[in-house]
Amino acid sequence: MDAMVPALAVTPSPLEQFLGRQERVGLLRFLTCGSVDDGKSTLIGRLLYDTKLIFDDTLATLERDSAKHGTTGADIDFALLVDGLEAEREQGITIDVAYRFFTTERRRFIVADTPGHEQYTRNMATGASNAELAVVLVDARQGVLTQTRRHSFIASLLGIRHVVLAINKIDLVGFSEARFNQIRDDYAAAVRDLGFKTLAAIPMSARFGDNVIAPSARTPWYEGPSLLAHLETIDVDADDAEKPFRLPVQWVNRPDLDFRGYAGTIASGVIRPGDRVTVAASGRTSTVARIVTMDGDLHEAGAGSAVTITLADQIDISRGDVLAAPDAPVAVTDKFDAHVVWLSEHTLFPGRSYVIKLGTRSVSGSITRIRHRIDINSFEHVPAETLGVNDVAAVSVSLTAPIAVERFADVPELGGFIVIDRLTNATVGVGMVDSAVQASTNIVWHDLAVDRAARAAMKGQQPAAIWFTGLSGAGKSTVANLVDRKLHALGRHTFILDGDNVRHGLNRDLGFSEADRVENIRRAAEAARLMVDAGLIVLVSFISPYRSDREAARERFEPGEFLEAFVDTPVDECRRRDPKGLYARADKGLIRNFTGVSAPYEAPEHPELHLRTDQASAEELADRVIDELRRRAIIV
Amino acid sequence: MSDRISHLKRLENESIRIIREVVAECRAPVFLYSIGKDSTVMLHLAMKAFYPSKPPFPLLHVDTGWKFREMIAFRDAAVRRLGLELIVATNEDARRQGINPFDHGGYYTHAMKTEALKAALRQHGFDAAFGGARRDEEKSRAKERVFSFRTAAQEWDPKNQRPEFWQLYNGRMNPGESLRVFPLSNWTELDIWHYIMLEKLDIVPLYFAAERPVVTRDGSLIVVHDERMRLHPGEVPETKLVRFRSLGCYPLTAAHESDATTLPEIVAEMFTARTSERGGRLIDRDEKDSMEKKKREGYF
Numbered sequence: 057m058d059a060m061v062p063a064l065a066v067t068p069s070p071l072e073q074f075l076g077r078q079e080r081v082g083l084l085r086f087l088t089c090g091s092v093d094d095g096k097s098t099l100i101g102r103l104l105y106d107t108k109l110i111f112d113d114t115l116a117t118l119e120r121d122s123a124k125h126g127t128t129g130a131d132i133d134f135a136l137l138v139d140g141l142e143a144e145r146e147q148g149i150t151i152d153v154a155y156r157f158f159t160t161e162r163r164r165f166i167v168a169d170t171p172g173h174e175q176y177t178r179n180m181a182t183g184a185s186n187a188e189l190a191v192v193l194v195d196a197r198q199g200v201l202t203q204t205r206r207h208s209f210i211a212s213l214l215g216i217r218h219v220v221l222a223i224n225k226i227d228l229v230g231f232s233e234a235r236f237n238q239i240r241d242d243y244a245a246a247v248r249d250l251g252f253k254t255l256a257a258i259p260m261s262a263r264f265g266d267n268v269i270a271p272s273a274r275t276p277w278y279e280g281p282s283l284l285a286h287l288e289t290i291d292v293d294a295d296d297a298e299k300p301f302r303l304p305v306q307w308v309n310r311p312d313l314d315f316r317g318y319a320g321t322i323a324s325g326v327i328r329p330g331d332r333v334t335v336a337a338s339g340r341t342s343t344v345a346r347i348v349t350m351d352g353d354l355h356e357a358g359a360g361s362a363v364t365i366t367l368a369d370q371i372d373i374s375r376g377d378v379l380a381a382p383d384a385p386v387a388v389t390d391k392f393d394a395h396v397v398w399l400s401e402h403t404l405f406p407g408r409s410y411v412i413k414l415g416t417r418s419v420s421g422s423i424t425r426i427r428h429r430i431d432i433n434s435f436e437h438v439p440a441e442t443l444g445v446n447d448v449a450a451v452s453v454s455l456t457a458p459i460a461v462e463r464f465a466d467v468p469e470l471g472g473f474i475v476i477d478r479l480t481n482a483t484v485g486v487g488m489v490d491s492a493v494q495a496s497t498n499i500v501w502h503d504l505a506v507d508r509a510a511r512a513a514m515k516g517q518q519p520a521a522i523w524f525t526g527l528s529g530a531g532k533s534t535v536a537n538l539v540d541r542k543l544h545a546l547g548r549h550t551f552i553l554d555g556d557n558v559r560h561g562l563n564r565d566l567g568f569s570e571a572d573r574v575e576n577i578r579r580a581a582e583a584a585r586l587m588v589d590a591g592l593i594v595l596v597s598f599i600s601p602y603r604s605d606r607e608a609a610r611e612r613f614e615p616g617e618f619l620e621a622f623v624d625t626p627v628d629e630c631r632r633r634d635p636k637g638l639y640a641r642a643d644k645g646l647i648r649n650f651t652g653v654s655a656p657y658e659a660p661e662h663p664e665l666h667l668r669t670d671q672a673s674a675e676e677l678a679d680r681v682i683d684e685l686r687r688r689a690i691i692v
Numbered sequence: 693m694s695d696r697i698s699h700l701k702r703l704e705n706e707s708i709r710i711i712r713e714v715v716a717e718c719r720a721p722v723f724l725y726s727i728g729k730d731s732t733v734m735l736h737l738a739m740k741a742f743y744p745s746k747p748p749f750p751l752l753h754v755d756t757g758w759k760f761r762e763m764i765a766f767r768d769a770a771v772r773r774l775g776l777e778l779i780v781a782t783n784e785d786a787r788r789q790g791i792n793p794f795d796h797g798g799y800y801t802h803a804m805k806t807e808a809l810k811a812a813l814r815q816h817g818f819d820a821a822f823g824g825a826r827r828d829e830e831k832s833r834a835k836e837r838v839f840s841f842r843t844a845a846q847e848w849d850p851k852n853q854r855p856e857f858w859q860l861y862n863g864r865m866n867p868g869e870s871l872r873v874f875p876l877s878n879w880t881e882l883d884i885w886h887y888i889m890l891e892k893l894d895i896v897p898l899y900f901a902a903e904r905p906v907v908t909r910d911g912s913l914i915v916v917h918d919e920r921m922r923l924h925p926g927e928v929p930e931t932k933l934v935r936f937r938s939l940g941c942y943p944l945t946a947a948h949e950s951d952a953t954t955l956p957e958i959v960a961e962m963f964t965a966r967t968s969e970r971g972g973r974l975i976d977r978d979e980k981d982s983m984e985k986k987k988r989e990g991y992f
């Protein structure tokens with residue numbers, strides 16, 4: 057008979073009593089994690105199978121799939137129950153987290169089966185973020201591996217305080233107590249500083265079911281509970297009584313002029329009509345008038361409740377504001393220290409502008425400094441200039457506007473944030489606030505000059521000069537204008553310095569002698585530099601025929617800020633195009649010192665961009681420039 | 693301090709938060725209303741999320757032309773009662789070509805459901821669509837994010853989903869891209885029925901057992917719903933006491949024999965059920981991994 061059905065099957069009449077009891081049965085969300093092939097999916101399959109929670113048709117499919125894809129010979133391959141994606145079944149690996157649901161008489165469970173491959177760490181972290189407990193699997197033959205440590209560390213960072221160490225495949229080490237003890241002790245030493253409140257080690261064979269739902273006779277030396285018994289009874293309630301009230305405003309509800317409600321999910325604390333609340337950023341205070349729901353007004357609401365409250369006074373509140381208890385104000389700051397897990401293949405460079413979403417607020421900001429990276433094997437702090445995918449680091453974050461922030465450990469809802477790429481909108485990082493840095497006072501502010509990095513950061517870009525050089529008629533301005541238009545469309549701040557236009561004003565006094573050409577380029581370079589200081593991306597379109605002048609211009613910039621773009625068009629083609637009729641006049645001797653006709657052009661030897669107009673359209677070349685800017689992280 | 697929040701209240705809170713977040717972050721959300729029990733629960737949650745305002749988005753029903761009459765009647769009554777806007781989308785080209793569930797199998801589903809849905813989303817410029825799918829329904833749904841990103845071609849890339857943390861959803865996207873959002877991701881079939889019971893929600897009567905004319909095909913009971921039903925040679929409809937566990941197009945949705953005529957009886961039946969909820973959906977059987985394939989192409 058089913059483990060959970062008897063009470064019903066025998067006496068179906070007290071159904072509503074049963075449902076009432078079920079309604080009060082608590083929920084535990086846990087994940088399985090650990091290295092590849094430690095048996096995570098198999099364990100979940102075993103749990104569902106042994107608790108009789110697999111439907112007949114699902115089981116029939118599973119048996120068929122096991123024969124086809126399975127890795128367990130004639131037995132059912134339980135991993136195929138959770139590895140639901142085609143690619144996963146073909147490759148026999150878990151790529152993304154799968155959620156499974158099961159209920160016993162004592163508890164209901166949502167289990168996240170997460171991938172073991174390092175490549176898919178972001179999906180493991182996704183599963184961990186909503187779990188209260190982690191079942192960390194270890195292959196008894198392998199012991200504690202790098203992934204075991206990585207997953208434990210990430211679970212700890214994301215707020216998990218309870219761990220089960222499932223020492224799996226214990227059958228393959230002859231049910232050895234010594235081996236079990238050794239792995240348990242290794243692991244306990246490894247995670248000593250990760251802040252877990254409970255750690256239970258259980259010897260297990262997921263494949264054969266030992267100690268999964270019932271104690272195994274094959275491990276008589278183990279006196280603890282089975283996995284299921286442990287999961288059914290462990291107390292994971294966070295100690296969140298007495299926390300001050302916090303409500304991040306999610307949506308302002310205004311059906312008509314008479315009603316103005318603030319909808320959101322209470323992050324911490326309790327609220328009642330009559331309570332005073334303060335708007336974190338403005339400091340304005342009012343009194344809660346009503347807690348409105350479709351089922352009638354509430355006299356009280358607590359953490360986790362999705363509510364709509366109205367206030368006694370008309371004060372300015374919008375999405376992203378945080379309502380807080382006046383006697384326990386929330387920190388409002390534009391700077392905080394945090395731990396981040398980097399999730400993107402694109403490297404994190406300090407200073408690059410991202411969208412940071414925290415609570416219901418999204419603001420521009422950047423990771424200004426990597427305080428240290430954490431070596432996942434030794435948990436040691438190591439210095440780092442950049443972060444790669446799956447790196448974990450302690451960083452300093454700076455935002456373009458102050459927001460309400462809490463330590464993640466205190467109020468996760470106001471201490472957890474995601475980092476979003478501006479261009480692709482992908483979630484590239486996840487962070488946990490360690491401490492808010494006191495908002496700068498005016499005195500401190502005066503000491504801090506607004507530097508070029510700050511100006512550029514506000515524009516969400518790295519400043520740069522792109523120096524288009526080439527013969528007259530080569531297409532420099534055409535390409536530069538297209539690049540300008542594309543950058544503008546991407547919301548970048550740009551300016552074009554065009555040779556002809558600058559000669560009408562700034563360089564009106566200069567002719568075409570070699571000395572004047574040098575001065576012409578020098579002034580253009582200085583003008584471009586000022587603009588780069590102002591945070592702009594400057595597109596300089598000058599024939600600039602002499603290598604040394606271009607090198608001199610380059611030296612006015614920081615390394616990486618100056619990109620030489622050689623617009624390469626054969627002189628015959630330029631002469632054919634002759635958009636301004638200059639070649640015709642030069643050929644007739646009407647223009648002296650005309651580059652390519654009567655004056656030399658020194659082609660760049662190692663331009664950052666070599667744009668050959670005889671091989672690609674101006675549009676394609678402009679795209680290449682944009683790609684290069686991206687590659688160099690000048691734009692994101 | 694209040695009592696511990698009950699299980700269903702916790703699910704309700706989570707769903708309301710998801711629905712509100714979409715409205716706060718997206719430009720033009722739409723609610724995929726498929727008339728079934730999950731849509732009914734999701735619509736109720738949307739009413740709660742914005743009360744006393746109405747949900748600030750229209751409902752969209754993809755009508756294949758082969759839905760049960762009772763479903764259409766229920767839909768129209770629900771929309772009228774709640775005072776909401778309803779958009780009905782049909783692939784008129786395919787309908788004119790006579791695409792039907794008897795002759796065109798998997799292509800029928802693709803044309804009348806997936807393509808009709810994608811065309812409607814495109815035509816109205818919707819950038820987010822609520823769907824009532826749950827993770828406990830099917831193995832590829834078990835893998836899907838709450839905010840599930842779609843490319844400009846409305847395709848799902850299951851191997852490269854955006855990571856998703858806590859209840860901090862990333863609703864940002866570029867023009868042309870869109871989201872499918874699943875507020876009921878963490879609900880189970882039993883939760884849905886339990887909630888319908890507690891909140892006293894009306895559901896389509898087809899969920900309750902009644903005498904209906906059926907034929908047996910490949911072990912499935914198909915209701916002979918109207919004159920378009922094609923009977924195979926020798927097939928004679930017989931009247932049986934049947935009900936539905938899941939509702940779709942009538943020729944593709946199997947009924948099962950049951951005498952459950954009340955909600956408690958339905959729930960009791962669920963405890964003894966040995967087949968999965970979508971077992972009655974014939975479209976899930978047409979190809980291996982069919983749900984994932986359809987989802988990648990834009991099916992809900």
